Amino acid sequence: MSPFWDRQCNNQILSMQTQYNDLRQPYEATVEALRKMTGIEFAVVHDQPPVWVIQKRYRRGTALDDVNPIATYYIMGANVYQSPTIYSVIANRLLTSLFHINSAFKETQKMMDFHPSKGYSWKSKAADKKDMTPLGTLRAQENQAFRHWMDRAIETSAARIPQNRHLEYNEAQGKGKANGSTADTTGSVSLRRLSSCCAYLALSPY
Template structure:
């Protein structure tokens, strides 16, 4: 199995990880990246100080870089002497999850394969648009492809409005209601709506009716007196005819 495609973690250790115990966390038995034949395991079994690794030869693990509390880098190396070591692999621990860092060959290989795949896909798509006829030659035709995309395309589901949008609309509706008040009002719940102009107290309505009557009576008196004066101003013959008709 390719070690670049796997990861490992232990949930019990993650909350307490620190530079002092990260190597102990990495040396857990269930970690597939840890080699139990290393010098770290010998020191751990003999309960020696980690500084004794510099006096030993063979494979070992060291803490190369620490950026608390999220990132730790552990290096696997082969020690030949106190001053001479050969790096073998690097492992990075992000949020308690252990991964193996890819080497330069793996990175270049992955990037080249991705680029070749994208280029091949572009050529295949361009080839699907080309047309040829013996009398016309070669030409490009994109209509069929666009029609197929339109027929096969599905409508996206409508997104629900957010709470902010709904509250914003309510505020705008409230401002409009203040600027343009409704023409009907409902005095009590369950009653029929009443026009705002007629929504007055009975005493106010009676006072308004009395004022309207008082304004109408002078006009009626004036009209009756005017009719009498008109009759008196008419000649005697017309007055006789009017009296007979009445």
């Protein structure tokens, strides 16, 4: 007997009523008799050997679709399995997704490096190689430090350019064209320095 079988269902009641008959009633007669009853019943909703799908439902009336599904089971060979609910499937998929996202964050944290003066930075892939020579390790460290301070220099220079332009406008309005030319020269010098830094960064072999 299957552990999913309900001894109080209508199928069991009909089976008990006909167990002493010499000839059992056919399947069509059983289905018709179940439609005249109310309560829990089991019905085959899909049959394609070697797979059968059985539905446990509560019948409310004699109409064909006047039922409320309770559970679904499928039979493969001699084994009976209960189908999972939509809630359990979605919950399991979400739990699996969150597990992989958490694993990705942990792997990302392993690749981060923090220095009190430099802040957060990504570890260089070249620095993780076991066969790297001492010279290659030193170059990788210099490259990482150079890029960090170069980014700081570019950000500082870019922040000063709008200030120089604002000073240029104020001096041109208050003191004349001479002071305005000086401010323009200061802004041009900052631009040239920024361009030189960018060119050096692009041409750097490291």
